[in-house]
Amino acid sequence: MADTINQDLIKTDLYDAVNGEWLKTAKIPGDHSTTGGFTDLSDGIEKTLMADFKELLDGKLEPQNAEMAEFKKFYALVSDFDKREKDGSQPLKPYLERIEKLNGYQDLSEQLADWILTGLPTPFSFDIDSDMKHSTTYALFASGPRLFLPDKTYYEKDNKAAAQLMPIFKDMMTELFKQAGYDQDQATAIIDNATAFDQLIAPHVKSAEESADYSKMYNPRTLDQIAASTDKLDLKTAITTLVHGTPETIISPEPAYFDALSDLLTDDHFQLMKSWMLVKTVMGLSSYLTEEQRQTSTIYGRAMSGRKEARSQEKAAYDLATGVFDQVVGDYYGRKYFGEAAKKDVHDMVVKMVNVYKKRLANNTWLGKATRDKAILKLDKLGIQVGYPDKIDALYSLFKVTDATHGGSVLSNVMTFSRIRSEDDFARWNKPVDRTRWEMSAATVNAYFHPFHNIIVFPAAILQAPFYSLKQSSSQNFGGIGAVIAHEISHAFDNNGSLFDEYGNLNNWWTKEDNQHFQALAQNMVKEFDGIPFAGQTVNGKLTVSENIADAGGLSCALEAAKGEADVDLQAFFLNWAKIWRQKATPEREQLLLSIDVHAPAKLRANVQVQNLDDFFNTFDIHEGDGMYKAPAERVKIW
Structure with a gap:
């Protein structure tokens, strides 16, 4: 059907003249926060590919290459909902136990590079991109971590959005911890500690407005300067292990964060940081577990965006498989x-x-x-x-699925692929940039x-x-x-x-x-x-x-x-x-x-x-x- 354009309205409001009739009848799907434009195209592609990949799983469509054959195996694994229910929280336990076993910063320091490659949370982040002053070579970047709330401006006193969102976040995390085997008191203590650490971080990271100014991104620091940001963790050994070399320069888009790091990583704050790591891990990995855990893990995000319901099981499996x-x-x-x-x-x-x-x-x-x-x-x-x-x-040729018969779970495969991706990224350091x-x-x-x-x-x-x-x-x-x-x-x-x-x-x-x-x-x-x-x-x-x-x-x-x-x-x-x-x-x-x-x-x-x-x-x-x-x-x- 051709669009109805209100010619008279163009002089008053072009957007409403073109889209007014559509806006009157358009419905936002329950699992969406938007409809129209870009979203409609994405939905159309999703419908097409879900139909194709059903044929792939049913054996009616042959994989065209080895990478597509592995994708088929992974899609089958994430779509085996009975297996995911049987696995329960078991796949998550080793990661939580690894955090729980930390008795001090030294314990973390000794395994920091492996910890980062595993994909466990740290109160800073490292990544690789082209050097902003020598763009033909990949450089190491060091930044602060993501906050629980969407932006540091939400942490300002009397922020109404934060007052609405933080109780929802805490309730969701309480449920997720209980589903992972913690009792109510344990969950409450961990979440209170974690949010206290998050509050300490907030003043030192950049807001969205500050991050939008690229002229303030390039803040080169030496390896020794970054390492001196804290005496609690051996950042120097971690960095040289990650990139298999010794960077002369590390670019920090958030230098103020590293200036504050020694004040954040104190003995008094260790339990707060440990709790923050547990919250980040449970929040980030629960969607790969049972249906109840996946649904629960969407509550906070849905509250932020206004989505009325979580994605269906089938669509969530499609999202996960196609995302990896x-x-x-x-x-x-x-x-x-x-x-x-x-x-x-x-x-x-x-x-x-x-x-x-x-x-x-x-x-x-x-x-x-x-x-x-x-x-x-x-x-x-x-x-x-x-x-x-x-x-x-070539990265994707390294993705080999460990299926259920060989003890593989959705989460164990996701974490394996995530590690391969991280190792591939860090291996780019100091190599020529591939613009293609x-x-x-x-x-x-x-x-x-x-x-x-x-x-x-x-x-x-x-x-x-x-x-x-x-x-x-x-x-x-x-x-x-x-x-x-x-x-x-x-x-x-x-x-x-x-x-x-x-x-x-x-x-x-x-x-x-x-x-x-x-x-x-x-x-x-x-x-x-x-x-x-x-x-x-x-x-x-x-x-x-x-x-x-x-x-x-x-x-x-x-x-x-x-x-x-x-x-x-x-x-x-x-x-x-x-x-x-x-x-x-x-x-x-x-x-x-x-x-x-x-x-x-x-x-x-x-x-x-x-x-x-x-x-x-x-x-x-x-x-x-x-x-x-x-x-x-x-x-x-x-x-």
Whole structure:
């Protein structure tokens, strides 16, 4: 059925004009917190793949490769619900016992590297990514841990969301501990200690807004400096064991956390930390056990997002299996449902958008020539990944399932694969960066730009209607996937991406004057969104500035590309732009995202960005007095 567009309403509210009829009837499924747009595409892929994988389990579909054969074994294991009930909490016990046996920091210190590889919680995290100043080499990063509440801002006095969420969290954890064999008093004591430790951590980690500023991520420290953060744990030995070498530099996105680590890891806090580890472990691993434990483990997350019910057993098994074998599933999906012809077509579209961007940069009036030339060079070096990788990552050839007849459980297999993945990650340290490596499954409805690698990635899953279809007009496609493609290109020149050069190095390639001008324009974008009322709260313009700059640049460039086609139809362009942001969400999810998400709410992405484009006002004959009108002087134009 064709969408009903309320033409009269466009002048007042583009998003409602396009999506109003749909919003009246759209229902959020009980196990979802949103419906529409991206969610509908994900649901469609899930339905398709669940049907295919049922045939795989039934022997009607043959695995195309060894990795898919292992996926089949794992899917069969996670779908054996009777076996999971029989196993009960037994698979979890060895991990809890290992934590319970700790009598002091020394006990943990002696096994710290193995502890990290096993996947047990620690009050800090290490990971590998390309060095922000030497992007051709993988470096070690050191950060703080995740908090129990969604963001450090929830720990501020009188935070209403925290007052609602923390009792739900404690009740859920009490139930999970009881299901794992602890009595009520034990559970209460552990949870009280754990939340006390969590409160101690909170002031020293970054908020979502602070984390959104990449300019403050690069804080190099020596191995000795990181090791000196605490005298309770031998971080030096742990790190050198993990990476099989001695890093001269470790990058800490959260240096204040390591400055505070010695105050957190004191003898008085040992029992608090131990309890925190138990809570993290029970919370993280209960979903791999019985149905009762899986259902219970979703209570807190559902309260945060407003989902009314947990995923069904079958869907949860699908989520788990496809999550562990994500690239294997992506390879299957991409080859079967996307194919080489579409891969080439979309790649050509990306190249076309890059060329539009180059042309705009060449004609830019506020950048000096030196900065312009460097920006164009950055586009020349931009890596493009479309559809799915040429081959499955070799990592997945190491995933061998231990089935039930050989004593394997869902949890034991998950932990084995997690360890293999961690060992593979740490083994990358100091090796050359592979810019062709995919970090997202082709079956994921998303796209991204990686500033450290200077690459843009468009998985097959997003390359379908309404974003992209050979049945849509060129203007519809440019208003959909064209704007998304240009959005990702724009990330190379947003307030974060602009800090990195053509190789992905953190390197100031701007003249001082150009940079000052850009910062002023970026501040205009902060102001445009900051304080807009939404879902009973307001938008944080600083938190969302990078994505808003990318939206603005993407939409503007896609518009120019659409205008270059023979069948240009600007109404279709703007209407499809509004359609791709169609979304209905629970109030809880909307409020959560306002606190932690770097993207503006979907409706505002649709409405505010078009108000910065002169063609929008001309296309729909919008004038002063109309709800969608914005005076020319207030229209934010950056790229």
